Amino acid sequence: MIWSIYLGVVVQGVLTGLVYGLMALGLSVIFGVVRVVNFAHGEFAVVAMYAAFLLFHTLGLDPLVTMLPIAATFFLVGFLLQATLINSFVGRSEHEQFILLVGIAIVILNGLLMLFGPDARPANLPYAFDSYAVGPLFIDKVRIYSAVAALAIAATLFCFFRYTATGTAIRACADNLTGAAVVGLNVKRLYAITFGVGLACVGAAGALMVTIADAAPTLGPAYTLLAFIIVIVGGLGSMAGALVGGVLIGVSEALAGFIIQPSMKSMFSFALLIAVLVLRPRGLLGRRA
Amino acid sequence: MRRSPTPNRRHVLAGAAAAATVVAAPAVVRAQAKAIKLAVLLPRSGYLAPAGQSCHRGALIAPKVLADFGYQVDLVHVDIESNPDVARTQCERVINDGAQGVIGAFDSASTLAMAQVCEQRQVPLVVNIGAAPQLTEQGYKFLVRNFPTGGQLVTNGLKLIKDLIGATHIDPKTAVFLHANDTFGTSQRQAMDKIFPNAGLPFRLLESIAYDPKAQDLSVEVTKIRALNPNLLLVVTRAADAIKLVRDMVRQHFEPMGIISPGSPGLYDEEFYQALGPLADYPIYNIPWANPKGHMSQALEAAFKPANPKFRFAVECFNVGFTFEALLIAADGFKRAGTTHGPELMQAIRATNIADHVMIGPPITFDAKGQNVGIPSAAVQNRGRTPTVVLPAAVATMTPVLPMPGWQGRT
């Protein structure tokens, strides 16, 4: 039955896309609020992958579990990083931010190479080779679990931004910076918290990604690009947009790879990006700037 | 036309048999008067780092092993960072610093950048690994390559597949060819397109699928292949991709008769074994391999083990063996030429005829274009998570097993 093959491809695309969407969510938060172009975003995700790999390798802890402490650590790192180094770059021109973050990306990537060597490191989970047989489809267990975890984190984040005071304050900064300062919000501190939250997302996403991909130092740039594509397609400043964008890119790449030639599937994503940039720059779910 | 007189050298160095000493002494004194300075340029960082570092391990143990066989070399190691700009400037630098021969560089773009420098400086370049056919087609006089071209790999690989079918009595009717869309994968694909129709194999090639080597996973590709349901899966991958491939095959319950590579890396990297455990067994890859029964490769293995406790020679012998052989060629050329002066040295290298070497096959020789056309492939199968030569029978240590057992229930 040919439709079942297509359905299988779509389902895998959705599940993978949710995890990438979580990573992009971190970028959306950072870029949407703090307005820093984080060109080291993918590298941070790879660091999280290695962290989860290490914890699994040495302590045998499942990344689905270690995802939380890793996210917490990344929150701290993000908070400190923003408060110290990055804060002075907020509001500066894009090319300066760019050089700073490219420098950081180079340091991280090669630091990982020095520490772990160039070979890809897999987290050999006991259920890594299992799949659920749902009718004629095979759905990988690791993808289901990580997709569910990604949704859970995204939901938590949503509640944070909607229902807590800090979350609302952060949204205020994003909407109207001057107004936020005028009503007395401590913008600097909020920026640091936001960066922390963004990196926490990346940390959680990285821990999840190591269940479906192997940690390698050179993955960073590709993930950075992927995160930007998802954020733009989905819409900056929209959390649902990041997830929807992730799913859309995941599915479209999977289908493009299946129908045309797999080696050209990225072409499709880039074409989609160009189309969105030109025709609907606020993205699918983004708010009008 | 010299045979490297290994037993005699060994006795000399062990200090025994005065007669042997007297016989060999003049030759020893003359050729071991000085060492040749060789530069080894490899991509030890950047995207080719895994392969580059593996070759590097071979280069590090080479001087001692070469000395045991009567060759003195003095090595300089450079990381070209998988970047042709760096390869070019660093090649100039090492030649400035006195390198009399250059070995490298795995990455074709970097190798060609270096070839131009070596040609201008008249310094021999011995390519250890690099399959792009054009390396020996561009007309460089100071380049030799001791590695098969993509076309030779595929020809030999397909021939071995025929032998495998004969030896294991399987009856495949269909196959799908999956390859990475990078330099190496594409050269293999071009070779397959040309050679397969006339190779006389009993199965039909349903489709050739190119995948993006930067892809995060291969589940779509596996789904596509599963839909075609071939008996054999022919692959040209790299290590990280091979892991993803098998993982997705297991999860999607796709079990062909065999996974065979007509000539590529990927199925025998340590990470492949560690990630997959018992599921790593039974794929076969037809590539040149170190001769398990040859005494030079055994000497190399003996030196490799203590220097690299975390790595297995059985897994690394491809990169290590070819890198060692490239150094051997340069050292041997120096010995025959008696000089490090470029043009004479290059002439000697072009006239190379080394019978006793590491990889399986006839003596190392080069044709007019500097290409060694005589490198055969062996069929190597993963058994017990170790690469094992299964064909040709003369050098095999086990017999091939096909069809491969199902994924479930392996230990």
Added chain:
Amino acid sequence: MIELWRGLEPRARGLIAMLLVALAAAPLAVDRYLISVLTLVLYFAYVGQAWNLMMGYAGQLSLGHALYVGLGAYVAALLWVHFGIGPWLGVFAAVLLAMVFGAVVGWLGFRFGVEGVYFALLTIAAAEFTRIAFDNIGFTGGSGGLFLPYQQERLGEWWNLRGGQLLFYYVALALAAAGVVVAAKLSRSRLGYQWLAVREDEIAARSLGINAFRAKMTAVLVSSGMTAVGGVFYAFYYNNLFPAQVFDIERSIELILGPIVGGLGTVFGPVVGAFILTPLGEGLIALTSRLGIDAPGAKAVFYGLTLIAIICARPNGVWPWLARVLGLKERSP
């Protein structure tokens, strides 16, 4: 060009003259290794200058400039390999194709109001799209690569860029010098001032009657065309092209580091930046090998840290500071 020279103060004239003489005479004094490094420096100074016109003056951030290098390289190489047409003719076709692509990117961006980071991402997407396309086009060699044959008998043909190291060194020097002259002329021209106005405040510029769209498009066309010439040089210098190498985003990033570190929107910024960064990379390789650090990746870590340090210490680039130290005044934007 004479007015440019007259417009400089004596100090500046002296320094420029000294620099040119030093570079022209370099092959007499330095060894082949340093010449090869200098060739790279001059190449990056040239393409950096081309990029600088678009970013530093017109304010459009392009992170996909490798697209134009690649297009220039492939067109010239294809004409040479398949039709025997030399680079002095091939360069026109190369520039033309690059300008067409630049025009498309520019039109997509400017017509639809894509700005800042979004425009940068548009340029990345364009470069990546083209890279994958070239990977899959058989005619250009696909991902297997395009190779220029090494024909010893033709080595003296300098007009076909067949020659030794010195030929390429002087071509690179000529390109870098030409780049500086073009930048200097443009920055003092009416177009240059229009660019500045648009960069600083597009709405105000428009209200003054400046056709912002036309100014920005011109910037993209000039920049992409100039970069393509660098690509032609690259093809004949390296004699082999692979889409994954030539169109790679790492190359795009590499060529903009120089102008940013040196000083955006200044005439000498890209030159200074190239003179800092390329030798820095080579120097770090020598340093790490001298210190016996056998850790691949160590050099790159130092390089990254240096970038961070430079951008923190001199956010406007090194050249403005250096010019002050040297007591020069750039008639600056």
